[in-house]
Amino acid sequence: MDKQTFWKLIETARADAEPQGVAARAAQLLADNPEAEIAAAQQVLWDLLAESYRAPLWAAAYVINGGCSDDGFDYFRGWLLTQGQEAFETALADPDSLAAHPAVREAAAQGLELWDESALSIAWTAYGTGTGRELPADSFTISYPALDPSWDFDFDDSEEMAARLPRLSALFDYS
Numbered sequence: 001m002d003k004q005t006f007w008k009l010i011e012t013a014r015a016d017a018e019p020q021g022v023a024a025r026a027a028q029l030l031a032d033n034p035e036a037e038i039a040a041a042q043q044v045l046w047d048l049l050a051e052s053y054r055a056p057l058w059a060a061a062y063v064i065n066g067g068c069s070d071d072g073f074d075y076f077r078g079w080l081l082t083q084g085q086e087a088f089e090t091a092l093a094d095p096d097s098l099a100a101h102p103a104v105r106e107a108a109a110q111g112l113e114l115w116d117e118s119a120l121s122i123a124w125t126a127y128g129t130g131t132g133r134e135l136p137a138d139s140f141t142i143s144y145p146a147l148d149p150s151w152d153f154d155f156d157d158s159e160e161m162a163a164r165l166p167r168l169s170a171l172f173d174y175s
Contacts, residue, residue: 002044027121031130042135043141049142050142052080056164057095058155060091066172082116087101099167108172
């Protein structure tokens with residue numbers, strides 16, 4: 001499985017499911033694939049998570065969710081994956097652009113948090129469903145890049161956040 005095939009899987013799942021069910025639907029669809037293809041999906045997923053392991057995106061998640069731990073950032077990026085390739089790539093290029101995303105606007109209006117822990121286990125779930133076994137531990141590796149040191153500041157610093165993420169800070173009244 002390559003990235004484009006993974007994104008097609010997510011788009012198909014998005015078309016078939018409610019927003020909260022995208023990861024579960026993706027796992028169902030993936031389970032119908034050959035064993036090797038399912039296992040390969042886990043590496044693609046972790047490669048995308050590594051690609052999105054960026055301090056500016058973490059800052060955006062911090063504003064959106066009213067704080068963001070290490071695990072919380074993983075779950076936020078899981079949610080972002082379920083939004084599809086365009087939303088994912090747009091957020092990586094400009095995390096402040098998330099202020100225009102409908103789910104982010106709804107989260108701001110209703111005080112919701114955006115995360116999807118189940119998205120991190122799409123391939124695990126699919127492999128178990130498709131084969132009746134656990135995904136082999138050696139079928140993927142995880143390697144995160146170093147975070148950008150220019151974003152090494154206290155995310156509770158509302159002035160700094162407003163300067164770096166002005167649209168999100170305004171949307172969430174982050175002051």
